[in-house]
Amino acid sequence: MSLVCSLALATACGGGGSGEPAAETAVAPDTLLPAPAESLLTQDSASRSIQRGLALLVFTRDSLPSHVGNALHCTSCHLDKGRKPFANPLVGVTNRYPAYWARTGTEVTVEDRVNDCFRRSLNGRPLRAGGADMRDIVAYLTWLSSEMPKGPHAGLGVDSIPPLQPDTVRGKTQFAMYCSRCHGADGQSGSRLGIERYGPPLWGPQSFSIGSGMSRLRIVAAFVHHHMPFDAPGFVADSISYDVAGFVLSRPRPDFPGKELDWPKGGAPEDLAYKTKAKR
Template identity: 45%
Template sequence: MNAADRISVLAGWAGAATLAFCLAASPTWAQPAGARPFSPPRDSSMPPGEAGAQIRLGQRLTNETARLLPGNVGNALNCSSCHLGAGKVAKASPFVGVWNDYPGYNPRAGRDVTLTERINGCFRRSMNGKPLPPDSREMRAMLAYMRWLSADVPRGDRTGRGIGKINKDLVPDPVRGKAVYAASCASCHGDDGQGRKRDGEFVFPPLWGPQSFNIGAGMARTYTAAAFVLHNMPIAHGLNAPLGQGGALSPQDAVDVAEYFTHQPRPDFPDRLKDWPKGGKPKDARD
């Protein structure tokens, strides 16, 4: 990662509204022998003119979602709260390559969905808000940004994608998780999980409560949250953490703390009862 891209990633984390759950993860993570490196395009490679302006707007909307789309975001989160570094960080739910996956089958919906539908699912669940009109300027910009990030990724290439893995046989202990939270998370996200602000805007987002993701969000699931925490949380290293310092917690720590914070009070999402209509509901999906 060059200096310009490093600055871009840090800006995406610490910018107008959110640092997501941690200060971590880097696109330069260990690759299997012979694998294609995870290498998001540089911001400097955005095209000129109207096309570039649309892509840049999409990136801004990713980093400043709550501020720029207050009518659609019902909490204090941004897209970059879960898609770190404006979707350019490996194992932090990157947007790099995501364009190639859609339309595609979504087990939670029980049908094929478009990328537009997937984005709006995040607005309804993670943002606890309202969907964007499919033909809106903002939706077109977000799609353009994701398409630009995916332009050089071969179809089917999953390098750096997702949030990493965790052993789902680990049994969570929320009492121990509360202690892990106090020791490793509260300094950024607050003793009460309500996040921390600077100059009136969230620098560290709320992990529960009315300004956090609702119960239907993927991050409300214990093992999903645990995988994200495990691979993206060098809280022990603080604000000066170098990129690529994931793994500050053990897998058991991550599962325990995820069980603790995901089961704290948060907004409901009644439509979750319609999820997985064809079966296969994960064991950590919320009832």
């Protein structure tokens, strides 16, 4: 496995098993990755399962309250229903699994990855493996992936932004300038009224846990650089993205017990927010 691949996420490496970094051929961050048209879905049972899976990704908390422990939904981070490049896209995901994943040191399925985000990104509880909710989410992901050829493709991973050191003091000022109007000066906008007004919470008990992939500096920096501010994406330079990302990640957020057991065979990414027992 190359250095880039072992430091990067599974997503940057086509599922972590291919051994090659994702091909970063040109794909504009403001486009959508190819997927079938929703208008082609019908009323048959296969289409209804796909539509329900999509609804669960967008209205996760309202639909599955006992599985979600914060104010986020799947598409808070997987933008545009999973079709946005450089926003943790889900297009192609069912072609990437099952695959070896260095974070668990085992082979994982797409269901494992979905449940991983329920536990770590939504601070919630996993779905039952054989249940209707998981079936419908995977039906949506399979349909979403059906026009994407197998193998690594552009728009994945963090290679789209260089590794930089953040200045969190400067990040605090920049947060006030560029981010607080939607996410709140206290980063809590979504949870204050119990509804999402403009932008979801970025830290505190209603945000993602420290064990979420989103708590990695480079992932947040890339996400912010390409997609935030939500109404003016592409406006924030690389270095400013790192500064605000560093500031956001310096704030308190839910813990994820057991996180030190991640990457049991070593190779944890350099920008990981916590220590693991195995060597990096």
